[in-house]
Amino acid sequence: NPLPSVLSRSGVVAFNERPSSSDMYEKMLALNGEASYDSGFMSESYSQAFVDAYRQNSILHGSLYEMTTNTIFPETRLGDQLEMVAKLIKTRVERGKERELFYVRIGGFDTHANVGPELATKFDEVNGALEAFVIEMKHQKVWDNTTIVQFSEFARTLSPNGNGGTDHGWGGQYFVAGGSINGGQ
Template sequence: MDRRKFIKNSALASSLLFVPSFVKAFESTTTEGFGYKRLVIVQLAGGNDGLNTIIPHNNDIYFNSRPRLAITKDIIKLNDNLGFHPSLGPLRSLFDNGELSIINNVGYPNPVRSHFRSMDIWQTASSSDEYLQSGWLGRYLDKYGKKPYNAIEMDEQLSLAMKGERFNGIATDNYKVLYKTAKDPFFKSVLNHYNDAHLSEHNLGYLYQTMIEAKSSAKYIYETTKIKSSQQDYPQNKFAKQLKNVAQFINSDLDTKVFYTSLGGFDTHANQQNKQAKLLKQYAESVLAFVKDLKQNQRFEDTLILTFSEFGRRVKQNAANGTDHGAANNIFVIGKNLKQSGFYNNLASLSDLDKNGDLKYEIDFRTIYATILNHWLKADDTTILNNSFTKLNFI
């Protein structure tokens, strides 16, 4: 495989391309903010309908706003006002055990209803009128990372969230394929020629150094992970496979602090009920299997799981038995010894909506990031988020 073909087609290369200050990025890292705790991100892509996820089962406005879409049967009531969608039954045990915190009304000022723009805002931790080229987790890696495998996304392509200004994570949906790709003869050629005098940081030197790190990372991930296989049964779907691989990485003590996973399909403009029910079932069953896996290997206590979607949906259903893009939404935080489990706050008023008919946001999503960075990862959240945000009390 020649260099041009490799650079064009290899997900390994595309996930590891650094700017020319690559070497300096490694030299400037520290060990502070890079302890033993791990963060797992779950992105529900497309804008999950939060009102049919956490259901206000005692609110007439909810039922009147959604005459054909409101959930009326088999609601899993968690208190007098709110309950789970029936498909979230597997998470009931986490709720009852104090291992789930549900934060309602999460959003940001001047919300954007474009999937791509709103996702960029969530992934970069920017304001709605601010455009950043680096992600909040990428900037965490800039400051504290040591190797590309310190952050892994379970996909072929790396999200903006995982791209720093000087340092990226690594993307792979199959670590065994990653390892086989890294064994390609091209990498051997890179190793043989890297020390050639004519190579420098100003031409291909930094790229070649990146490839060397890629080969090293792939070897490390493969050889460390193959030692311990998961014994937990997982559902047969792509999202569950992502979490199973993450569990295997964690249980193998891979030196990775951030994992990024995603489940897509939540853009439910039409015929929402069956689509969302199926997706939430995949999510809940897969997450429960993941938590059980971590518990069996004594890793759950040191792992925090954050689930988010780029925006919620409108309160009123549309004419196609679906919902259109909205604003504020709920997020889930799963972990051991949460300081505030259950419902962190009440659902926003359904009678006092914003001008577009959306729930008003109460909690800026960046306060959640700041809390996780500061309280969980012991990192300098102000530097990473380019601003100071109030910390919450859920971890």
């Protein structure tokens, strides 16, 4: 099973970007390469994990370094995250990926005060980021193979508090969207 990759919304930082020696990669592989007969399980496991991590970093950084999307994404936290997902999807063949799952998140819905304007701002952020993502997926011709699942266990009370906001409540909100989703059923 492939291990998950955790990326920031700005991508991947290359491992050892400014090596002190031009043959640093070869030295690291030699140091962490084939173990001797008395190396032991921990040594072999560490070395293999290091080599795998280095190679994965090289593949991801190489794929994403100058990758661009065809769509302009909003400059928001969610927009940046979905743009990174779009770049990863665009490089899936190069990275040898047939199927992937991505997780992005947005906070700021804890509106104890001023729920109206705060919620409108958050909805604008979600709408702008999702709209750009859908346009990009259609441009990449993968929208029919893309499914978006939004979920939250966080909810608010129906009755307002004294600050124009609401308090914590029980809930579970979900929506599903995608090119192959047959909605309204």
